[in-house]
Amino acid sequence: MLFESPSVERLVEAFRRLPGVGKRSAERYALHLLSAPVEDAQALSEAIRVARERITTCGECCNLTESNPCPICAHPNRDHTTVCVVERPVGVMAIEKGGTYRGLYHVLNGALNPLDGIGPDELTVGRLMARLKAGGVNEVIIATNATAEGEATAMYLSKQIGAMGIAVSRIAHGVPMGGGLEFADDVTLSHAMQGRTKLG
Amino acid sequence: MLFESPSVERLVEAFRRLPGVGKRSAERYALHLLSAPVEDAQALSEAIRVARERITTCGECCNLTESNPCPICAHPNRDHTTVCVVERPVGVMAIEKGGTYRGLYHVLNGALNPLDGIGPDELTVGRLMARLKAGGVNEVIIATNATAEGEATAMYLSKQIGAMGIAVSRIAHGVPMGGGLEFADDVTLSHAMQGRTKLG
Numbered sequence: 001m002l003f004e005s006p007s008v009e010r011l012v013e014a015f016r017r018l019p020g021v022g023k024r025s026a027e028r029y030a031l032h033l034l035s036a037p038v039e040d041a042q043a044l045s046e047a048i049r050v051a052r053e054r055i056t057t058c059g060e061c062c063n064l065t066e067s068n069p070c071p072i073c074a075h076p077n078r079d080h081t082t083v084c085v086v087e088r089p090v091g092v093m094a095i096e097k098g099g100t101y102r103g104l105y106h107v108l109n110g111a112l113n114p115l116d117g118i119g120p121d122e123l124t125v126g127r128l129m130a131r132l133k134a135g136g137v138n139e140v141i142i143a144t145n146a147t148a149e150g151e152a153t154a155m156y157l158s159k160q161i162g163a164m165g166i167a168v169s170r171i172a173h174g175v176p177m178g179g180g181l182e183f184a185d186d187v188t189l190s191h192a193m194q195g196r197t198k199l200g
Numbered sequence: 201m202l203f204e205s206p207s208v209e210r211l212v213e214a215f216r217r218l219p220g221v222g223k224r225s226a227e228r229y230a231l232h233l234l235s236a237p238v239e240d241a242q243a244l245s246e247a248i249r250v251a252r253e254r255i256t257t258c259g260e261c262c263n264l265t266e267s268n269p270c271p272i273c274a275h276p277n278r279d280h281t282t283v284c285v286v287e288r289p290v291g292v293m294a295i296e297k298g299g300t301y302r303g304l305y306h307v308l309n310g311a312l313n314p315l316d317g318i319g320p321d322e323l324t325v326g327r328l329m330a331r332l333k334a335g336g337v338n339e340v341i342i343a344t345n346a347t348a349e350g351e352a353t354a355m356y357l358s359k360q361i362g363a364m365g366i367a368v369s370r371i372a373h374g375v376p377m378g379g380g381l382e383f384a385d386d387v388t389l390s391h392a393m394q395g396r397t398k399l400g
Contacts, residue, residue, distance in 0.1 A: 005266035066205035
């Protein structure tokens with residue numbers, strides 16, 4: 001046990017719950033906070049508490065936000081006729097970093113996974129459908145992950161949304177920009193072939 | 201800015217201060233805490249606060265501890281005639297994990313580094329000397345890191361302690377156990393050659 005101290009052990013355990021943090025990293029973080037100025041430790045403790053208190057989910061797009069509706073849904077200059085569907089808030093973050101997409105989002109909070117008991121009711125599918133039924137949206141871009149669950153979710157949503165007469169598209173999967181062919185795996189290459197676009 | 205939320209930004213900044221945590225990891229930790237059950241976030245926030253409140257430094261060995269003197273200094277079955285000098289609490293942790301050393305420790309809280317203005321007075325060298333003068337210690341094992349600063353600190357301490365008539369030794373540096381020669385760097389190999397021990 002680290003310094004035979006129950007409070008340090010609890011701290012290490014709490015750090016280990018973070019994604020991708022193993023025992024050694026958790027111990028390193030704990031030791032750092034205990035050796036660093038007390039203000040650093042207080043700052044992190046407070047930042048976690050305050051952020052968790054202030055952050056809620058947007059009533060429109062279900063993304064994490066400090067204001068409701070979120071700044072993206074409330075933005076007057078964004079294209080309110082296009083909705084991009086992602087699995088997690090991290091997806092919104094990734095696409096926003098690109099800086100070219102100007103439409104709105106919808107966060108599903110996961111993907112369909114019957115084996116784990118995740119059906120449409122466990123996700124925010126109902127709220128997406130209500131949004132689309134309310135009108136004003138012309139296109140839905142499905143940007144769920146390129147995993148079995150993400151693909152199944154994309155298929156399910158495209159059927160539901162297509163039946164409503166709204167255009168549905170899926171983001172392209174293929175060889176990443178800057179990546180040589182030799183670094184792409186078989187499935188990606190096969191997708192890249194199928195998704196080829198005409199030149200000239 | 202992540203979700204255009206100042207409180208999330210502050211959380212990401214606080215995570216980035218942890219050792220080895222970059223922007224992407226910090227964002228991943230923040231997003232996880234905001235999406236996870238509120239109890240997880242509270243647990244981490246509380247664990248940091250409580251650990252920082254309870255942990256102090258041992259009056260004897262300057263290691264981090266919840267009780268004073270620390271469990272190692274207070275242990276009746278440990279060898280109180282041997283002191284192992286390390287730079288940081290993480291060094292104590294590493295040696296304790298080995299489980300073979302039965303003596304006491306002394307944590308310097310760093311290494312000599314004149315360029316950064318770190319002299320003996322910035323470290324716990326004075327307290328080490330006071331401990332040794334009080335008597336009862338026969339051997340000091342210097343386990344500072346194998347860096348320029350760690351070596352300089354080892355040289356400095358060995359002169360001071362040797363003048364007091366106490367045996368001083370330095371832990372061995374060489375090829376790690378289980379490691380092939382081809383993976384060891386030049387300096388390590390050169391140390392391993394110089395530090396060779398007689399067989400048979």
